[in-house]
Amino acid sequence: MLKRAYDIVSHLKEYVVFAFLLVVSVLLLTLNDSRQIRTIRSLTVISLGFLQDTFGFIPDYLNLQSENRILREMNITLADEVSRLREARLENIRLRQLLGWEGREKYDYVSARIVGKTLLLMRNAITLDVGSNAGVDTDMPIVTDRGLVGRVRATSSAYSIGQILLNREIRVSAKVQRTRVDGIVRWEGGDNLSLTNVARTLDVKQGDVIITSEYSSLFPPGIRIGTVVRTTPLAGSLFQRIDIAPSVDFARLEEVFVLLYRPDTARVSLEPRGTIER
């Protein structure tokens, strides 16, 4: 009897293996974020992160020239901006002293190198060479000097995985810097982001800067997200479609910073997951 069963299984082994692995895959899809899965993910990030780090030394010579040109141009622009900001800062200090108003909170950050990019079929993620040993934790924001990159989604001791803004899982509470109009930034495919839930009567124009808002429990307010490139009233709707060009060039991204920012736990527990956009 057993021999017969064995014969049948070995005769159909291709189908048995296929069916077994399909069942495992579907089980994984349903289990997803259990403690055991987090442990396996952590082990994978450690081992593959180490290998990616080892082979990540290969420089991108093709882009070095254009990158140098961009950096030189940026340097001139920033030098000009710094001198103007210095003046504004002094003026700001004087005005704050007059009003007795406390300034914005400052955050610590850790610099990180991107050692791997998993950019495949809309699931865009990056592997960073910093982990829990450097104080990095899940859901911390990832930024560059240009703006918001994404957030940390998994960590091991020495490496972490970040989801970039070009990922359908990420939604960010944001506002228009000029008019303080609120909305939700999300990615719907393509190179641009979208600012959704904005009524068509509200004032949003091409060129407006979009920043993170105070309503976000994951990201500190005031981080630049991008610039409005197009606004289109949605036919038969009270809302408008707003396309945003991200400030960060995700294709050229090599170094980032992780903000050691932890959301207010009291606030997070009051706003249950899934009911509030973060």
Add this chain to the structure above:
Amino acid sequence: MRTPLINALVCLAVVVAHTTLTKFIIIGGIVPDIPLIAVVYLALRRGQVAGTAAGFGMGLALDLLSGADGMLGLSALAKTTAGFIAGYFYNENKMNQTLGGYQFVIVVAFASAVHNLLYFLVYLQGSGLSWTMGLLRYGLPTTVYTAAVSVLPMFVSARKDFAQA
């Protein structure tokens, strides 16, 4: 015992290479599915079981590297199916012709199309995003790019075959 170990090492090397060298091969946000090419190659070289297992292994590794996005198992599911389908084209007697000929590119394109169909069918469920958009903007270009890149291993196989002859 030696062959499965070699297969596993090849899969590991391909996943590391794919995630490390992305910056060199990305065109307009589209990256060729190099792990899928490896899955098809293994399926045509070692058979259906090897292709199916390689698809599962590499898909799972990519899932784990994508962070906790609620889709763990999706790449594994799609690549397992792609490996199984590619395995149907395994023929021990014509292995070298298949790997070193245009048939390899066709099998890669077919497996990639099935992979992307399955992938987006699950991935875009309940997201409010259009399935057609996903397929046209990402699925189709990825399939074309992956098939184009698969010409390289095809040429290597053909050359190796020629040298042996």
